[in-house]
Amino acid sequence: MPKEFTAQIAVRRGCGRWRLYVALLNTTAPWPERMFNRTVPTFTQRTEALSALGYEPVPDATWTWEEHGETHGDPSSPVFLFASIRVRSRAGVVA
Structure with a gap:
């Protein structure tokens, strides 16, 4: 059975670009990530x-x-927007 993880996407502070990453807890492995331009990535772009x-x-x-x-x-301060989803390793991919 494939392992499950949490993937998140958020705007990276300082550059305004969206960063999608898979949180690999309890490991020293680097977290897989993709960067997007300044617009919110579509569902299809995130899935791809x-x-x-x-x-x-x-x-x-x-x-x-x-x-x-x-x-x-402080309800008047700027907001930090992010999203998360449960993901699993694809068949044939070892995480």
């Missing part, structure tokens, strides 16, 4: 990027979007 990294969403998984204020407790 995950596939290129050797992952796929688990069945029935959906992207969950959240926002967090840059300054905790």
Whole structure:
């Protein structure tokens, strides 16, 4: 059975580009990642990027979007937008 992981996408601070990565916990291995231009990547672009990294969403998984204020407790501060989804290694790919 393939291992499951969490993939996330967020705007990388300082450059304004979107970064998609798969969080590989309890390992020293580098986290697989893809960078996108400044516009929010479409569902198809995110799925293709995950596939290129050797992952796929688990069945029935959906992207969950959240926002967090840059300054905790200050509702007028800029927000940090990110999303996550459960993924698994694709068949024949060892993670």
